[in-house]
Amino acid sequence: xxxxxxxxxxxxxxxxxxxxxxxxxxxxxxxxxxxxxxxxxxxxxxxxxxxxxxxxxxxxxxxxxxxxxxxxxxxxxxxxxxxxxxxxxxxxxxxxxxxxxxxxxxxxxxxxxxxxxxxxxxxxxxxxxxxxxxxxxxxxxxxxxxxxxxx
Amino acid sequence: xxxxxxxxxxxxxxxxxxxxxxxxxxxxxxxxxxxxxxxxxxxxxxxxxxxxxxxxxxxxxxxxxxxxxxxxxxxxxxxxxxxxxxxxxxxxxxxxxxxxxxxxxxxxxxxxxxxxxxxxxxxxxxxxxxxxxxxxxxxxxxxxxxxxxxxxxxxxxxxxxxxxxxxxxxxxxxxxxxxxxxxxxxxxxxxxxxxxxxxxxxxxxxxxxxxxxxxxxxxxxxxxxxxxxxxxxxxxxxxxxxxxxxxxxxxxxxxxxxxxxxxxxxxxxxxxxxxxxxxxxxxxxxxxxxxxxxxxxxxxxxxxxxxxxxxxxxxxxxxxxxxxxxxxxxxxxxxxxxxxxxxxxxxxxxxxxxxxxxxxxxxxxxxxxxxxxxxxxxxxxxxxxxxxxxxxxxxxxxxxxxxxxxxxxxxxxxxxxxxxxxxxxxxxxxxxxxxxxxxxxxxxxxxxxxxxxxxxxxxxxxxxxxxxxxxxxxxxxxxxxxxxxxxxxxxxxxxxxxxxxx
Numbered sequence: 001x002x003x004x005x006x007x008x009x010x011x012x013x014x015x016x017x018x019x020x021x022x023x024x025x026x027x028x029x030x031x032x033x034x035x036x037x038x039x040x041x042x043x044x045x046x047x048x049x050x051x052x053x054x055x056x057x058x059x060x061x062x063x064x065x066x067x068x069x070x071x072x073x074x075x076x077x078x079x080x081x082x083x084x085x086x087x088x089x090x091x092x093x094x095x096x097x098x099x100x101x102x103x104x105x106x107x108x109x110x111x112x113x114x115x116x117x118x119x120x121x122x123x124x125x126x127x128x129x130x131x132x133x134x135x136x137x138x139x140x141x142x143x144x145x146x147x148x149x150x151x
Numbered sequence: 152x153x154x155x156x157x158x159x160x161x162x163x164x165x166x167x168x169x170x171x172x173x174x175x176x177x178x179x180x181x182x183x184x185x186x187x188x189x190x191x192x193x194x195x196x197x198x199x200x201x202x203x204x205x206x207x208x209x210x211x212x213x214x215x216x217x218x219x220x221x222x223x224x225x226x227x228x229x230x231x232x233x234x235x236x237x238x239x240x241x242x243x244x245x246x247x248x249x250x251x252x253x254x255x256x257x258x259x260x261x262x263x264x265x266x267x268x269x270x271x272x273x274x275x276x277x278x279x280x281x282x283x284x285x286x287x288x289x290x291x292x293x294x295x296x297x298x299x300x301x302x303x304x305x306x307x308x309x310x311x312x313x314x315x316x317x318x319x320x321x322x323x324x325x326x327x328x329x330x331x332x333x334x335x336x337x338x339x340x341x342x343x344x345x346x347x348x349x350x351x352x353x354x355x356x357x358x359x360x361x362x363x364x365x366x367x368x369x370x371x372x373x374x375x376x377x378x379x380x381x382x383x384x385x386x387x388x389x390x391x392x393x394x395x396x397x398x399x400x401x402x403x404x405x406x407x408x409x410x411x412x413x414x415x416x417x418x419x420x421x422x423x424x425x426x427x428x429x430x431x432x433x434x435x436x437x438x439x440x441x442x443x444x445x446x447x448x449x450x451x452x453x454x455x456x457x458x459x460x461x462x463x464x465x466x467x468x469x470x471x472x473x474x475x476x477x478x479x480x481x482x483x484x485x486x487x488x489x490x491x492x493x494x495x496x497x498x499x500x501x502x503x504x505x506x507x508x509x510x511x512x513x514x515x516x517x518x519x520x521x522x523x524x525x526x527x528x529x530x531x532x533x534x535x536x537x538x539x540x541x542x543x544x545x546x547x548x549x550x551x552x553x554x555x556x557x558x559x560x561x562x563x564x565x566x567x568x569x570x571x572x573x574x575x576x577x578x579x580x581x582x583x584x585x586x587x588x589x590x591x592x593x594x595x596x597x598x599x600x601x602x603x604x605x606x607x608x609x610x611x612x613x614x615x616x617x618x619x620x621x622x623x624x625x626x627x628x629x630x631x632x633x634x635x636x637x638x639x640x641x642x643x644x645x646x647x648x649x650x651x652x653x
Contacts, residue, residue: 001581008580012322019329022344031610036336036343039598040329047325050318057318079374080575083547084568087367090551091564103551107544114374115540129545133552141202143556 005058013051020044079114086110098148099138103130154280157507164508165515170210173203177214178516181221182523186229186531187542191239192222193588194366196482197358198549200489201556208490209505213512215486219479220272220462220513223422224520227264227455228531231257240422240458243430247443247450254446262390263400263448264455265524271408271456272517275463278412279470280510283499286471290496293472295607296614299600300624302593305474307628308417310586312424317635320586323577327590328597330355337599350562357485359554359563360591361478363570364577364584366550370543371575390525392448400452403433407456414457415464417476422461429457463513469494470506474593478585481592 019040029035090106097105107126111117117125137143164170184195196215203211226241231248244264251260293301310320333344334354345351392400407429414425433453434443443450468476473495475481487494492502499506524531554567574584608614616622 004580008319008582012326015326019325026341026343031605031612033610034602034605036339036341039332039594039601040343043325043328047322050322050325053318054316054322057316076375080371083371083374084572087547087551087568087571088565091561091568094555094561094564103548106551107548110544110547111540115543117540125541125544129548133548137202137552137556141556142205143201143552144559145552145555 002058002061002064005054005061009051009055009058013048013055016044016047016051018044019047083110083114086114095146096148099145100130100134101148103133154284157284157503158280158511160503161507161511164209164504165213165512169206170213170508170512171515173206173210173214174217174512174516175519177217178221178224178519178523181218181223182225182520182531183534184218185222185225185227185241186534187537191365191369192219193361193478193482194369194550195222196479196486197361198366198553200358200482200486201553203486204489204556208487208492208502209508211486211490212483212505212509213516215483216466216509216513217516219483220459220516221520223459223462224265224268224524225531226458227268227451228261228524228528229535231260231264231451232532233535240426240461241455242423243426243454244451246430247445247447250444250446251448251451256446258389259392259396259448260451261528262525263392263396263452265390265521266392267400267404267407267452267456268459268524269517269521270404271411271460272463272520273514274408275412275415275460276510276514276517278460279463279466283467283471283506283510286467287496287499290472293496293620294618295600295603296618296621297624298472298474299597299604300615300621300628301472302474302597302600304624304628305468305476306586306590306593307631309477309589311631311634315581315583317632319582323582323584324586324590327587328594330360330587331591331594332598337595338602348562350560355566356554356557356563357482357588357592358557359566360570361482361588362550362554363567363572364574364588366546367567367571368574368578368584370546371571372578373539373543390528396448399448402436403429403449403453404456406432406436407453408460411457411460412464415461415476416467422458422465425457425461426454429453466510470498470509471496473498474596475589478588481589484592 021044023037023040023042023044026037026040027035028038028041086106086109090102094102104126107129108122111122111125112119134145138145165174180195180199181192184192195218199214199218200211203214206214223240227244227248230241230244231252234245234249248260248264251257306324310317310324329344331354333351335341335352336343342352407425410429410432411422411425414428415422430443430450430453433447433449434440437443437447437449439447465476465480468474469480469484473484473493475484484494492498492505550567551564554563555561557563577584604614605612614621615625
């Protein structure tokens with residue numbers, strides 16, 4: 001907890017400074033006529049003050065017990081990172097490959113690689129889910145999903 | 152007489168076939184996501200928001216409201232049968248509901264939860280009908296200083312009631328305000344914090360932020376460990392509670408309804424807090440407090456009534472003042488605005504069909520929920536058996552389509568993924584998402600009202616202290632903010648949220 005709070009408070013302090021600077025840069029205006037940066041500046045100041053409060057409290061805390069790290073423990077990191085990578089890649093190829101192809105590939109990956117299941121199930125699940133979603137959103141609700149290079 | 156006329160308008164809107172359909176879809180999906188752990192009402196509402204673009208504002212709000220109170224119904228099913236609350240508001244139902252199920256009384260537990268929810272939901276709608284009109288009339292007289300200070304108070308109460316550290320919750324609120332202000336300045340159209348990206352000119356969307364913080368991050372957290380769900384294998388019979396059950400529960404339901412309704416009006420986790428307080432009250436007034444935690448039916452009836460009544464109460468500040476008291480109402484405010492409607496004191500006069508239609512639809516929706524929950528409980532139980540490895544790709548798929556459909560922009564998908572990571576880290580570092588989202592929605596309104604107030608007073612801050620309501624709001628907010636420094640107040644606050652949940 002101590003390490004977590006020290007790290008997070010320093011991060012928010014940095015964000016607070018950036019917000020303050022950005023607000024100042026946008027012009028604070030006057031009290032009669034507050035400018036575009038007025039609210040940003042003061043919210044930034046408050047964020048810095050609060051981060052300082054969290055930091056001071058964290059420094060006064062007892063040290064963390066051994067083995068209680070920041071992001072250690074029985075966390076299945078590979079699963080989380082692979083899901084995130086798949087989502088970013090999906091967004092990247094979404095318009096190029098089109099909704100149907102990119103979604104089938106994404107679901108296939110999620111069904112097969114992240115939580116392994118039989119191939120037949122994974123393929124069937126990916127195709128049926130994609131086509132159902134396409135039917136509901138594109139055909140019924142009229143969303144404009146990208147067709148990609150095939151369309 | 153006026154009230155009857157308005158009710159007539161409400162029924163004529165709510166009973167239109169298309170609105171009945173949307174109401175049904177809303178409560179059905181609400182129950183579904185209430186049953187399924189891993190996605191809550193906020194995520195589901197943002198997911199389905201794009202599907203309402205082609206509908207009328209009435210149908211859209213009726214459906215989204217249905218998801219909210221439907222989720223409160225559905226959440227109790229998992230609490231009772233699996234000992235996993237589908238919703239935070241049903242956490243306390245686990246304590247006695249699951250014990251009842253273990254004793255072979257799953258049927259009466261589910262039955263009393265459904266009836267209690269129905270009765271409380273109905274009572275809270277009556278309260279909403281009676282309180283909203285006079286409050287709207289008063290609210291018309293409010294100016295920018297009152298609105299600004301009321302929003303400050305609302306946000307402060309939410310922060311006060313947030314779990315854990317208050318400075319951390321305040322930092323989140325600050326971040327929410329900053330994010331909410333990104334885009335063009337509403338007064339001089341100057342771009343702010345847009346980093347020269349065209350996509351940010353209109354600001355960051357509410358849906359990608361909410362979906363990221365509450366949808367994606369939840370999936371990531373669930374993927375961390377292997378989820379095991381032990382469904383209590385029992386034949387559910389006798390859903391109708393016995394006369395003895397009713398006798399024991401009626402008082403609890405009535406107290407829970409009143410408590411939930413009034414706490415629901417206050418900003419913060421109305422449904423969650425009221426369910427906990429209701430449980431504590433029932434335990435205190437009971438002649439057999441030792442039965443609590445071992446299958447006392449009052450321990451199910453009271454909290455379930457309270458969390459449903461709170462949903463009705465939560466509509467009051469949104470519909471009469473245009474100020475959302477919690478994250479779900481912030482989502483609804485977003486939906487209202489997308490459909491070009493500004494909730495607030497004038498809404499009742501300008502849009503009586505929408506105002507009363509939504510209220511009456513909630514009454515109809517409560518009836519639908521009773522029909523959905525009791526005979527279909529077997530189906531909901533089957534749904535619980537769907538393994539998470541099948542569920543999570545589908546949740547991700549709906550998040551992706553939902554976010555893209557709002558603005559047809561891939562940029563929003565990136566924003567959602569970013570906030571998924573932020574939300575995940577926030578949970579790891581003990582920061583809460585609710586103050587961020589509420590502040591995100593209130594930020595622009597707060598800034599606008601602050602600037603208007605200062606222009607009105609020619610830069611004199613005393614405008615916030617010379618007007619009675621504004622001064623009272625600020626004093627209460629200030630008191631709550633300094634409360635961590637007062638020992639007895641700090642102790643009281645620490646007692647509010649987490650109770651002995653295993």
